[in-house]
Amino acid sequence: MELLKERIRKDGKIKAGNVLKVDSFLNHQMDIDLFSEFGKEFLNIFKGENITKILTIESSGIGIACVVAQYFNVPVLFAKKNKTKNIAGETYTSRVESFTTGRVYDIIVSKEFLKNDDRVLIIDDFLANGSALQGLSKIVTDSGATLVGAGIVIEKGFQPGGDLIRKSGIRVESLAIIDEMDEKSGTIKFR
């Protein structure tokens, strides 16, 4: 998606440890017009798939998923990272390790909201090591629902997540795949 690549080139900042900072438009401040463009693009990619639900993970996936969902006319469900008073009853659970913080945590989704006749599209902002996406896809599988695929905004193609998950048979569509990025020169090479 050319518009997104341009935006990453213009506003993305490469930091030590393979961190791409896109907090001016994607995951702290959020450019909602840009999110609408993601929605059009994902609809174009996944139309005809009869998607019934979009699944994402807190926190930075939620805004993107909600705007994208308007193009599919489906509800959004987000996996929670902590058990709160508000989720009681039976849940699907999966273990995830955050690339950004290094923390390991359980994600949970209430069983009530994923049924075996659901056709689920996972939406997330980043794909790096693939841990969040694996966790979400395990939850979909556990529920008996059909995982149609995953729509990712930015994939770090030089990290193993994308290859790993595609090899497992899951359709992964990323709007921008970064093959190389260099902190010193600030250059980014897209696939």
Add this chain to the structure above:
Amino acid sequence: MELLKERIRKDGKIKAGNVLKVDSFLNHQMDIDLFSEFGKEFLNIFKGENITKILTIESSGIGIACVVAQYFNVPVLFAKKNKTKNIAGETYTSRVESFTTGRVYDIIVSKEFLKNDDRVLIIDDFLANGSALQGLSKIVTDSGATLVGAGIVIEKGFQPGGDLIRKSGIRVESLAIIDEMDEKSGTIKFR
């Protein structure tokens, strides 16, 4: 907002400890069409205020804020609950206590994204004790931006947050205010 009250009556579940469970449409599974109606309503309330930015707090405020923001044509900024690698540099910070979990935590917003010429609308899903709203409003004040007001989806009118914050001079507009709810009978009385 009648549509919301009906939905709360139909799908809300009252739990012990004054918890109202609305996770089938508001803060776990999210009904995006309903969020669009919130957007129309908040635009109706706050139009003419020249809002330049919507501020919310992770996680359950984000989806609502992003859909609402489409009606104002402004970006969304969300306060983060934990410092991650992705927020470096100068931040505004405030302390918040969660009604739902009882945890106390710092919320942070990057200074880069709140300027003194911003006119900010805070959007959140719940107002109970008002701690999150006070934390967010402190951040807006610290930044020198103008706080236009707060748009809340569900206010628990029997808890002190709403009164407290209105008395401090902040405009708070809630789409549904609950004056009483009874766990045993399952009845909810709206203001």
